[in-house]
Amino acid sequence: MLPQRVLEEIQTNRQRYVAELKDFLRIPSVSTDSEYDKNTQESAKWVVNKLKNLGFQTELRETAGHPVVCGHLVSDTSLPTLLIYGHYDVQPPDPLDEWITPPFSPDIRDGYIYARGATDNKGQCLTYFEAMEAILAVSGKLPLNVKVLVEGEEEIGSPNLGPFLQENLNELNTDFIAISDGSQFAPDIPAITYGLRGLSYLEVGVQGPRFDLHSGSFGGLVANPVQALSAMLTQLKNEDGTVAIPNFYNDVRELEPRERQEMADLPVDEVALKKYLGVDQLVGEPDCSIVECKTARPTLDVNGIWGGFAGEGAKTIIPAKAGAKVSMRLVPNQRAATINELFKNFVSSIAPPGVKIQISEMHGSDPVLVERDQPAVQAAARAIEFGFGKSPVYIREGGSIPIVGLFQEMLGCKSILLMGWGSPDDGAHSPNERFSLEDFHRGILSTAALYYALEESFEG
Amino acid sequence: MLPQRVLEEIQTNRQRYVAELKDFLRIPSVSTDSEYDKNTQESAKWVVNKLKNLGFQTELRETAGHPVVCGHLVSDTSLPTLLIYGHYDVQPPDPLDEWITPPFSPDIRDGYIYARGATDNKGQCLTYFEAMEAILAVSGKLPLNVKVLVEGEEEIGSPNLGPFLQENLNELNTDFIAISDGSQFAPDIPAITYGLRGLSYLEVGVQGPRFDLHSGSFGGLVANPVQALSAMLTQLKNEDGTVAIPNFYNDVRELEPRERQEMADLPVDEVALKKYLGVDQLVGEPDCSIVECKTARPTLDVNGIWGGFAGEGAKTIIPAKAGAKVSMRLVPNQRAATINELFKNFVSSIAPPGVKIQISEMHGSDPVLVERDQPAVQAAARAIEFGFGKSPVYIREGGSIPIVGLFQEMLGCKSILLMGWGSPDDGAHSPNERFSLEDFHRGILSTAALYYALEESFEG
Numbered sequence: 001m002l003p004q005r006v007l008e009e010i011q012t013n014r015q016r017y018v019a020e021l022k023d024f025l026r027i028p029s030v031s032t033d034s035e036y037d038k039n040t041q042e043s044a045k046w047v048v049n050k051l052k053n054l055g056f057q058t059e060l061r062e063t064a065g066h067p068v069v070c071g072h073l074v075s076d077t078s079l080p081t082l083l084i085y086g087h088y089d090v091q092p093p094d095p096l097d098e099w100i101t102p103p104f105s106p107d108i109r110d111g112y113i114y115a116r117g118a119t120d121n122k123g124q125c126l127t128y129f130e131a132m133e134a135i136l137a138v139s140g141k142l143p144l145n146v147k148v149l150v151e152g153e154e155e156i157g158s159p160n161l162g163p164f165l166q167e168n169l170n171e172l173n174t175d176f177i178a179i180s181d182g183s184q185f186a187p188d189i190p191a192i193t194y195g196l197r198g199l200s201y202l203e204v205g206v207q208g209p210r211f212d213l214h215s216g217s218f219g220g221l222v223a224n225p226v227q228a229l230s231a232m233l234t235q236l237k238n239e240d241g242t243v244a245i246p247n248f249y250n251d252v253r254e255l256e257p258r259e260r261q262e263m264a265d266l267p268v269d270e271v272a273l274k275k276y277l278g279v280d281q282l283v284g285e286p287d288c289s290i291v292e293c294k295t296a297r298p299t300l301d302v303n304g305i306w307g308g309f310a311g312e313g314a315k316t317i318i319p320a321k322a323g324a325k326v327s328m329r330l331v332p333n334q335r336a337a338t339i340n341e342l343f344k345n346f347v348s349s350i351a352p353p354g355v356k357i358q359i360s361e362m363h364g365s366d367p368v369l370v371e372r373d374q375p376a377v378q379a380a381a382r383a384i385e386f387g388f389g390k391s392p393v394y395i396r397e398g399g400s401i402p403i404v405g406l407f408q409e410m411l412g413c414k415s416i417l418l419m420g421w422g423s424p425d426d427g428a429h430s431p432n433e434r435f436s437l438e439d440f441h442r443g444i445l446s447t448a449a450l451y452y453a454l455e456e457s458f459e460g
Numbered sequence: 461m462l463p464q465r466v467l468e469e470i471q472t473n474r475q476r477y478v479a480e481l482k483d484f485l486r487i488p489s490v491s492t493d494s495e496y497d498k499n500t501q502e503s504a505k506w507v508v509n510k511l512k513n514l515g516f517q518t519e520l521r522e523t524a525g526h527p528v529v530c531g532h533l534v535s536d537t538s539l540p541t542l543l544i545y546g547h548y549d550v551q552p553p554d555p556l557d558e559w560i561t562p563p564f565s566p567d568i569r570d571g572y573i574y575a576r577g578a579t580d581n582k583g584q585c586l587t588y589f590e591a592m593e594a595i596l597a598v599s600g601k602l603p604l605n606v607k608v609l610v611e612g613e614e615e616i617g618s619p620n621l622g623p624f625l626q627e628n629l630n631e632l633n634t635d636f637i638a639i640s641d642g643s644q645f646a647p648d649i650p651a652i653t654y655g656l657r658g659l660s661y662l663e664v665g666v667q668g669p670r671f672d673l674h675s676g677s678f679g680g681l682v683a684n685p686v687q688a689l690s691a692m693l694t695q696l697k698n699e700d701g702t703v704a705i706p707n708f709y710n711d712v713r714e715l716e717p718r719e720r721q722e723m724a725d726l727p728v729d730e731v732a733l734k735k736y737l738g739v740d741q742l743v744g745e746p747d748c749s750i751v752e753c754k755t756a757r758p759t760l761d762v763n764g765i766w767g768g769f770a771g772e773g774a775k776t777i778i779p780a781k782a783g784a785k786v787s788m789r790l791v792p793n794q795r796a797a798t799i800n801e802l803f804k805n806f807v808s809s810i811a812p813p814g815v816k817i818q819i820s821e822m823h824g825s826d827p828v829l830v831e832r833d834q835p836a837v838q839a840a841a842r843a844i845e846f847g848f849g850k851s852p853v854y855i856r857e858g859g860s861i862p863i864v865g866l867f868q869e870m871l872g873c874k875s876i877l878l879m880g881w882g883s884p885d886d887g888a889h890s891p892n893e894r895f896s897l898e899d900f901h902r903g904i905l906s907t908a909a910l911y912y913a914l915e916e917s918f919e920g
Binding site: 209210218219221226231281300302305310314327429431 | 492493494551552554555558616617657659661668669670671672673674675676677678679680681682683684686687689690691693694697701737738739740741742743744745750753754757758759760761762763764765766767768769770771772773774775776777778779782783784785787789813814815816822823857858859860884887888889890891892
């Protein structure tokens with residue numbers, strides 16, 4: 001489906017695409033930390049410039065937080081329109097001392113490019129732009145109209161994108177949406193993702209005495225906020241790995257038999273996975289396969305905890321305060337707002353005596369399901385087969401992409417294509433995040449093919 | 461018992477003593493943190509200079525850690541000898557942002573001097589030196605021989621003092637030992653402490669996956685080290701406040717009826733205490749009074765916890781590691797070595813699947829009991845009555861002074877005098893640590909009286 005000349009153009013420019021990716025990755029656009037605000041802005045401008053060079057009408061659009069990059073390139077008003085979504089922000093790079101090379105000095109080793117944002121999402125997002133560049137270089141126009149929306153707050157839960165969409169519904173009207181922020185099922189097993197988990201993210205603060213106390217003078221008499229917090233966190237999960245918050249599972253849509261079968265058919269190398277993770281044992285719910293546990297079942301994790309003295313040596317105190325960040329991954333048809341309430345009610349109800357509790361909602365998103373049996377999804381499957389040389393599997397993903405639920409609801413678009421070129425072992429959110437240069441290339445090929453396939457599939 | 465001219469000398473020099481205390485407090489001698497090593501050394505030298513000015517033969521004595529200040533001043537070999545113990549090191553000042561004035565810029569407000577080390581132990585230690593200065597100024601000689609031992613590692617558990625004592629047993633031979641590191645029972649209720657709790661301090665490390673994981677990709681499949689740690693910490697105590705480690709209470713000597721009665725007679729203002737601590741409710745073992753809970757019962761506290769992301773924003777990870785510092789206060793006749801073993805065995809036995817545990821011993825000390833019905837203790841009671849205008853109560857203290865057990869065992873000295881001039885609400889180990897200037901003055905008076913009273917009480 002891809003003209004031979006476009007294919008050749010992409011082959012010819014491989015090295016240049018990598019050089020451009022390096023430029024993009026050098027910008028430490030850590031949206032969660034206001035110290036990096038200037039860099040985050042710089043990252044947005046990098047995207048604007050790239051789009052301008054492709055001939056896009058594009059600009060930075062202010063929000064209450066980091067700006068959104070919007071752009072469009074009209075090929076022919078009779079053709080269908082594709083909206084491409086990506087994000088130019090990245091996760092914090094901590095813990096810094098575990099990076100082999102610095103997170104914002106991209107380094108190529110053994111066919112991978114290592115940097116924060118390599119796979120999540122700069123590398124994957126860039127494939128969509130390089131594919132357009134190749135098509136435009138060869139034929140002067142795209143086979144369909146393209147709109148671009150690249151935000152800078154994905155890693156903090158896209159708090160300002162809902163309002164932005166609401167204010168720009170007409171401008172963003174589209175036939176298809178491509179989300180660049182997924183991944184393959186496994187290396188060399190490309191996938192179309194038809195489900196995403198949602199997220200409820202909260203912070204629990206515990207206040208004990210009004211200042212740190214000498215544990216000799218007061219130990220045995222004053223409630224310890226770290227121990228109070230530990231006790232509450234422990235009560236959030238049952239020993240079998242299920243979440244213990246009452247009514248947590250009420251709205252969970254059970255998997256259909258064909259979904260369980262598909263998940264069972266996916267190749268999972270448990271030995272290799274444990275080795276990769278460095279754990280002796282996986283833990284999951286009873287009677288759930290590995291794939292089900294990590295993509296189709298809700299769960300709860302403590303993402304961070306703090307309290308008292310964590311420095312060198314031994315300080316004998318009863319800490320005044322402790323806190324933890326707790327997040328839950330949700331599945332259809334759970335709702336983040338409902339789960340937040342259940343969490344707050346339960347934690348408040350189990351607070352031990354002698355301490356005060358404060359719970360704040362950080363961010364959240366609802367889980368997503370996309371209809372698989374539609375022409376646009378089939379077109380995406382053909383494009384992936386062209387780029388990767390094999391048909392994709394259909395999967396659900398454990399992570400959350402808050403924007404997808406918003407697109408579904410606000411833009412009324414049901415043709416949402418979730419296809420990632422990276423691999424689950426790329427280390428998104430971890431030290432030494434990476435992206436395979438081969439996947440980068442196959443991603444550009446697949447994306448180029450997608451533009452043609454979508455146009456061919458369009459039924460108006 | 462104190463010559464009138466000595467009393468007058470002490471009254472006359474009150475302001476100068478405070479100025480000297482300020483000098484001592486300006487030195488940030490944080491022994492737990494190697495970044496402060498130079499300051500810790502400077503603090504030791506300050507003590508040496510002070511003693512030299514009194515006419516002591518004194519010097520810094522090297523150990524494997526911070527040096528010990530040793531000195532002696534012989535008055536007459538036929539007189540008894542008193543060994544004075546103190547420490548020139550202080551606790552870390554964190555959390556820094558809770559100090560009203562900087563921890564190493566002593567500030568006087570409302571009759572208190574505020575600084576790290578004000579009460580623990582620089583201010584209290586200094587009373588012994590200023591009292592000698594006054595006596596020497598008036599009469600040219602002390603009523604007994606004095607040895608001084610001021611160490612720099614009390615706040616890290618005095619790891620090198622045992623070996624130092626062992627190597628210098630003859631030099632440190634003494635009739636009485638005065639420990640300057642206690643406190644009154646409450647403001648204006650001076651006390652003689654005849655019991656101290658011991659300490660077992662350990663660190664628990666938990667290793668989950670080999671790096672931080674994306675909680676979307678792996679949540680529900682991989683054991684979370686923070687949750688594993690929380691679960692273990694929670695199992696260390698029962699809901700009624702008792703410690704849940706098997707056999708933990710085996711060696712606890714139950715209180716005698718007269719001790720329970722004395723503790724019941726001590727005035728405790730529970731309402732004021734709760735207000736001071738900023739808690740709605742005290743927690744303690746069933747059927748134990750407040751005084752028993754905090755001085756005569758063993759307990760367990762988490763002194764610090766860490767793991768995962770504690771920064772600004774919301775990072776969606778399963779942390780690779782978590783850790784906690786845990787300490788237990790011990791009472792006669794528990795032994796730190798035994799409790800350490802019980803702790804390690806129990807925690808190892810409850811480690812959840814999917815994580816690796818590492819437990820290290822930080823430091824410890826055995827609890828102490830001193831015989832109250834001996835002439836030296838009665839002499840100390842008279843000295844306190846002179847300085848404070850009231851008889852002391854007999855108490856046990858919740859904190860640990862590791863050196864006391866060593867003195868008892870290694871120097872074979874049973875006349876160990878534990879008298880503190882500070883108050884339990886001075887905030888030792890807390891932000892805004894302070895010492896009442898009135899207590900500083902009464903401490904100098906009591907100490908001066910003690911030198912005479914001990915000599916009078918001595919039976920050879």
